[in-house]
Amino acid sequence: MxxxxxxxxxxxxxxxxxxxxxxxxxxxxxxxxxxxxxxxxxxxxxxxxxxxxxPSLEALVTALAGDLYDELRMRLEAARDGTGDDPVAQLSAMSRAFRAWSVAHPAEFGLIFGAPAPGLDGFVDDCTDPDHPGARFGAVFVQPLIDLWHRSPFPTPPRELIERHLGGRLEPLRQSHGEVPIEVAWAFLSGWTRLWGLVAMEVFHQMDWAVTDPEALFELELTTFAAQLAPRP
Amino acid sequence: MxxxxxxxxxxxxxxxxxxxxxxxxxxxxxxxxxxxxxxxxxxxxxxxxxxxxxPSLEALVTALAGDLYDELRMRLEAARDGTGDDPVAQLSAMSRAFRAWSVAHPAEFGLIFGAPAPGLDGFVDDCTDPDHPGARFGAVFVQPLIDLWHRSPFPTPPRELIERHLGGRLEPLRQSHGEVPIEVAWAFLSGWTRLWGLVAMEVFHQMDWAVTDPEALFELELTTFAAQLAPRP
DNA sequence: TGCAATAGTTAACGGCGTTCACTCAAATGA
DNA sequence: TCATTTGAGTGAACGCCGTTAACTATTGCA
Missing domain, CATH: 1.10.10.60 (Homeodomain-like)
Structure with missing residues (x-):
């Protein structure tokens, strides 16, 4: 060195x-x-x-996409670290930070989360590598969910239902985090999908025809989702 | 004529x-x-x-997008009409049809549901017009939800919570369907967001790093979501 | 039959990614 | 110190692209 x-x-x-x-x-x-x-x-x-x-325009765009993943991840980590150690509060703060960055940077969001350009398929395919910026980004959400699960398990679909559907199909996720209870894996996938879908619909203007204030819908969804993470009765 | x-x-x-x-x-x-x-x-x-x-390449692409919306909507209507009159079964069939079309036509999906190309903003903005192909598509999901709500109300967040967040902000949606109970409006937005997010993540290869069989995850989510539409206890 | 509308052509402008041959300055090593 | 290698940058060129303008030939109609 x-x-x-x-x-x-x-x-x-x-x-x-x-x-x-x-x-x-x-x-x-x-x-x-x-x-x-x-x-x-x-x-x-x-x-x-x-x-x-x-070596090409495409390589430049790919490098830029990697930087954007890192930038976004650091925003989320900052939001997490600026919150107490309640996992639900951390997840809420991270979700808000995710939306805030995405709404403020629609073009960047479109690049990393939109339809992959034909040439960028290689980039997104390599996400299986845990060192990939995209994988590192996704991983930020997993740890708080694990913490929460160990502290006070949240309600999930019946374990055997998850097993039946996702049984052997989560190797990539589990490899990157060692011992991930299958309920946590489900919660991550379900939650990340909802968060991503909600934000992507707003950024891509897919719900302008139905809602005039997407932030209000976001807060409502966040509230109800956080409520679902409360310990089972 | x-x-x-x-x-x-x-x-x-x-x-x-x-x-x-x-x-x-x-x-x-x-x-x-x-x-x-x-x-x-x-x-x-x-x-x-x-x-x-x-008049331009962009206009051609926009026209193509409109056709794709119509094609997809007709698939969903066929799936709905090929099912009994149980609204939950109809919604499930429509959701499966939506995923099937999207997975089979990733490029087309990317065009109409991906990041809007800068020039296509006009197209997606005009979705406020109920005659717009995009709005006609979205509307297909609304009627079964209304039917279901009248038959057996499903659980939703407390009405005052929805009111507080979305109170006056659903005019576009309500204009296109007359009397839409606010709980139904919420259910549509929440459900459509989840469905769209799940499918878009699969089509855009955003969860390859975590799951090897997206269809399994889709079925699991569909099962749990349908369960949430069961009448309140 | 003649006129107007329509569908198509060629040529051109400026922009693009990319390659190739070339120049020139900076670092390196004897 | 001086020759040599390395690296950065240039200019010309190729073949794409959308779009416009001027022009031709054909069709349909009064």
Whole structure:
């Protein structure tokens, strides 16, 4: 581990300048506005120069997506750490932070959570690797659920029903977290799906036709979902 | 209302040939593979000719999206009509049909339910119009829920909680269906969000890292959700 | 028969990703 | 110190793309 040379520092700076330019284009014009020529133009360079840093536009977008996962994950961790040690409160804070970031950054949300561009399939497929930014992100929700389960088990569908449907099909999830009770695995999947669906529908404007204040619906759903995590009677 | 002239018939045929070509490209290469030049090439035409039928590529894609909404809605209606008159059974059948179509047509799903392309914002915004294909689609789920509610009310969050959060914010939904009890409006939003989220996560490969058999998870969620629609004890 | 509308063409403009051959400055090593 | 290698960046080119403009040929109708 040696100190970075001058060249490495310059290179690093250029890489992040490219990413910054790409993100600016992403925000202002959507993913299809991200072009090597536009990035280079904004940097006072020519497009082929970027190939010294990324092998293709697609690779650049993939790298950007990874950064966005990390940024979002850190927001959630901050929200969690800024809350007491009640798992339900932590999960609520994380859910609000997730929605807040997503609503504030719709283009970025669309990039990492929307329909995968044909070329990005490789990126999302590799999510099986626990070091993948996407997997690291998802994992943030698992630990509080495990804590909550051990503290006061919440109601779930009957264990044998979960077993029957998901029995051997959760290896990926369990591998990344060691001992995950199957009820917790179910709760994670069910809860993350609901959270993601609610936020994605808002960000993608899929419920404008029915609701004028998506945040109100979000808070209502969060309230009822948190109530379902209360200990069984 | 007069019979279509010969010219109108030819024009109609060309329009649908264009759409067919566009869909083929959508399926094989994703939305970004849909190009006027490729469509025209496949038809033995030149690209500018398409401008006699659609004012822009974006307009063509928007028209295609409308067709897809209609196609999907008709699948759901067929599933509903092929089931008895038990609303819960109808809703289950419709949910399965929704997942089946979506999984079988990921590119089409991505077009109508994914991140709206910057230019398509107008399309999704106009969903407020009840004649919009998207609104007509969503409406299919509402009637069975109303029937069910009148037959045997299902458990919901306390009415005053719904009122407080969603009180005046459901005009669009209520306008399109006249008398919709607020509990039904909540159930629709909550249920549709869960269904959409679950299917979208599968189609967008957002849960490959955790689950190997998405259909199993879907059936489990469907089972538990249907159970929640049982009459209150 | 003649006129107007329609469907199609070619050519062109500017933008895009990407490749190739090239230049020039910076780091390296004898 | 000086030659050499490495790396960053340029400009031209290829083949895509959407879109516009000017133009031609055909169809339908009065």
């Amino acid at each position: 040696t100190a970075p040379t001058r060249r490495e520092r310059l290179r690093e700076a250029t890489v992040s300048e490219i990413k910054t330019g790409a993100r600016k284009l992403l925000v202002t014009g959507g993913v299809e506005a991200v072009s090597l020529r536009a990035i280079a133009r904004d940097m006072g360079m020519t497009a082929p120069a970027i190939y010294r840093y990324f | 007069t019979a279509p002239t010969r010219r109108e018939r030819l024009r109609e045929a060309t329009v649908s040939e264009i759409k067919t070509g566009a869909r083929k490209l959508l399926v094989t290469g994703g939305v970004e593979a849909v190009s006027l030049r490729a469509i025209a090439r496949d038809m033995g035409m030149t690209a500018p000719a398409i401008y006699r039928y659609f």
